[in-house]
Every structure is written in C-alpha cells, then in structure tokens.
Amino acid sequence: MRLLTRSFDNIPPPVLEYNVYAISTTRPQKYREMPILWLFAPTFDIQIEYNRTKDLNKFNERMAAALKQRASAIEDWVKANSDTKICLACWEGLDSCHRGLVTEVIRQAAEKAGISVTIDVG
Secondary structure (H helix, E strand, C coil): CEEEEEEHHHCCCHHHCCEEEECCCCCCHHHCCCCECHHHCCCHHHHHHHHHHCCHHHHHHHHHHHHHHCHHHHHHHHHHCCCCEEEEEECCCHHHCCHHHHHHHHHHHHHHHCCCCEEEEC
C-alpha cells in the first residue's frame, strides 16, 4: 500500500492515480463528491466537542480510543487495500490534525497483517 495524508489544499493531482478519501465529518464544497472514509473520521460527538472546546489533547485522546475500537475493521481495510495508492484528506494542518493517529494505526495494522505500507504524512 502507498498511503499519503494531505490537507484538502494539497491533494495529489488525478494523474498520480490515488484513490482520495476524506477522513473528516465534512469536506469542502469543491470536493463534495469525494467519499468520506468513516473508518478514520471522528464521530460527530467527538467533532462537536472539539468544535466547541478546541481542546486538541481531548480530541486526540477520544480519536485514539475510537481508532482502537475500530482496530479489527482497520486491519480488514488494510488487507483489502494492500496494493492500492490511497490519499486520506482532512481540513487541518498537520500540527492539529488526526492524520498522524490514523497513519500510526494503519502502520500497526499493516505490520500485524504482514503488508508493506509506504506512508507519506503531509
């Protein structure tokens, strides 16, 4: 698997042939047709709490717990996409986004399944 993570402002061009998914609860109007990969998106409760408090530490704690609960499904997803080029897109800059959490659980799932994954977090 080749995995990129990007903000919506930095999605790879179609010529690079990545399957691009949003990992946020919403996406820009420009990308309204982009599918949301709910497996890696925050729940609405987590997102609403973050929007209200802007507490990034609490958001990351809750996202890490949600991703841990989804571990089996994430491993299945990694296996199903082992030969795929994927870009996961979100709103935030890297310093305030859950993309790092997501890439770590994908890396762990790939390692557990014996699948090679190249990750470019940006």
